[in-house]
Amino acid sequence: MEVIILLEVNGSTQLAGIIGNPVDHSLSPLLQNSFFASVGKNAVYVPLKIAAENLEEGIAGLWSLGFIGANVTIPYKEKVAQYLTGISTEAALMGAVNTLVRKENGFWGDNTDGRGFVKALAHRNWSPQNKTAAILGAGGSARAVSVSLAQQGIKKIVIINRDLKKAGEIVKVIGQLGVSAKSMQWNEPLIKRVIAESDLIVNTTPLGMAPNISALPPFDTKVLSRGQFVVDLIYNPLETKLLQEAKGQGCQVENGLGMLIQQGILSFEIWTGQRPLVKDIRNKLEASLLAR
Ligand code: NAP
Numbered sequence: 001m002e003v004i005i006l007l008e009v010n011g012s013t014q015l016a017g018i019i020g021n022p023v024d025h026s027l028s029p030l031l032q033n034s035f036f037a038s039v040g041k042n043a044v045y046v047p048l049k050i051a052a053e054n055l056e057e058g059i060a061g062l063w064s065l066g067f068i069g070a071n072v073t074i075p076y077k078e079k080v081a082q083y084l085t086g087i088s089t090e091a092a093l094m095g096a097v098n099t100l101v102r103k104e105n106g107f108w109g110d111n112t113d114g115r116g117f118v119k120a121l122a123h124r125n126w127s128p129q130n131k132t133a134a135i136l137g138a139g140g141s142a143r144a145v146s147v148s149l150a151q152q153g154i155k156k157i158v159i160i161n162r163d164l165k166k167a168g169e170i171v172k173v174i175g176q177l178g179v180s181a182k183s184m185q186w187n188e189p190l191i192k193r194v195i196a197e198s199d200l201i202v203n204t205t206p207l208g209m210a211p212n213i214s215a216l217p218p219f220d221t222k223v224l225s226r227g228q229f230v231v232d233l234i235y236n237p238l239e240t241k242l243l244q245e246a247k248g249q250g251c252q253v254e255n256g257l258g259m260l261i262q263q264g265i266l267s268f269e270i271w272t273g274q275r276p277l278v279k280d281i282r283n284k285l286e287a288s289l290l291a292r
Helices: 028-038 052-064 089-094 113-123 140-151 164-176 191-197 241-248 257-272 281-290
Strands: 014-020 043-049 069-072 099-103 106-110 132-136 156-160 180-184 200-203 229-232 252-254
Touching: 014 028, 014 052, 028 043, 028 257, 028 281, 052 099, 052 106, 069 106, 069 257, 089 106, 089 113, 089 140, 099 257, 113 140, 113 229, 113 257, 132 140, 132 191, 140 156, 140 164, 140 200, 156 164, 156 191, 164 180, 229 241, 241 252, 257 281
Parallel strands: 014 043, 014 069, 132 156, 132 200, 156 180, 200 229, 229 252
Antiparallel strands: 069 099, 099 106
8 A cells, every 4th residue: 555645735835856767666755745744844745757868957947946955866866966056075075966955046966875874874873983894886875875984984995896997986085085995896705804894784786676685795694793784775675685694693784764764854954954853754664665
C-alpha cells in the first residue's frame, strides 16, 4: 500500500521538488512533504522528471515559477553546476550538487550528501575523529562521503574500486584536505588487511541493491569483526547481504536511510530556516519501501 499525504494546496502554496531521471522511485517527496507538514509550512515537494536536453531550461523554468528550492538526483548531480549562479566549496570539492537554493538571480548549488552521511553516523554515536575508513566504490556518493569524512577529522581513507583512475581522483581531493588517502583495486592481496583494520567500511557500490539482493562487494566478509562499523548506502533492501554478514561478524551496521534522512533535513533547513520534526520519519520511509 502506498503512503499518501493529503495536502491542502491553495493560492499561497510554495513549491519545491526533485530533478532527475528517473524520479518515480524517489523517497524525497515523502520525506520533504512530511517535513513541510511537521512545521505547518504551506509548501509541496514534487518529483520533476526531466530529459537531459531540457535541463538548462528546466532549471530556469523552476526559478521563473518561484520554486523555493530543489534537490538534484541521478544523472544530473554532476551536470547542473553550469546552470547555477554559483556553488558552495563543499559542492566544488564533491564535484556535484544535490541542493538548489533560490537566490535573487537564479539558483545557487550546495551538496548535503556528505554532511548528511556524517550526521547519520553521529546519530549512531560514531565520530570520524582519528579513525580509518575503507570506502567501497568511487562514484559520486563515495566522493561526497570521503570529502565530509576528511572535513570531520578522519585519519586515513582507502578507496577500493574497479576503476583505479576514478578512485585516484577522490584520493587527490582528500589529499588536498590534508588526509592520508590511498586507492586500490579489488584484486590486490592487501585488501583483506585494509578492510580488517578499518574502523569504518562504507559500501557505495550498488552491489546488493534490489532486485540483485544476493550480490556482495567482492571481499571475504569473514575478515570483519566486532568494533567495526559497516554502513551500506543502499536502503532497498533495508538490510543488504553485506549488512547481514557484517552483523553476523559482530559489527555495528547502518543502512542508507540515515544518510537519506539527514541530507534531506539539511536541504530543508537551507530552504526554510526551520528544523523539521522527524520522530517517526524513518518508520514512514521503511513502510513505504516495504509496500513496494
Ligand atoms: P555511481 O556514481 O554510479 O558509482 C557507483 C560505484 O560503484 C562506481 O565506483 C562503480 O565502480 C561501483 N560499481 C558498480 N557496479 C559494480 C560492480 N558490479 N562491481 C564493483 N563495483 C561496482 O553511483 P553513486 O551515485 O555513487 O551511488 C552508489 C550507491 O549509493 C547507489 O546504490 C545509490 O542508490 C546509493 N546512494 C545512496 C544515498 C543515500 O542517501 N542513502 C545517496 C546517494 C547514493 P567503477 O567506477 O569501477 O565503475
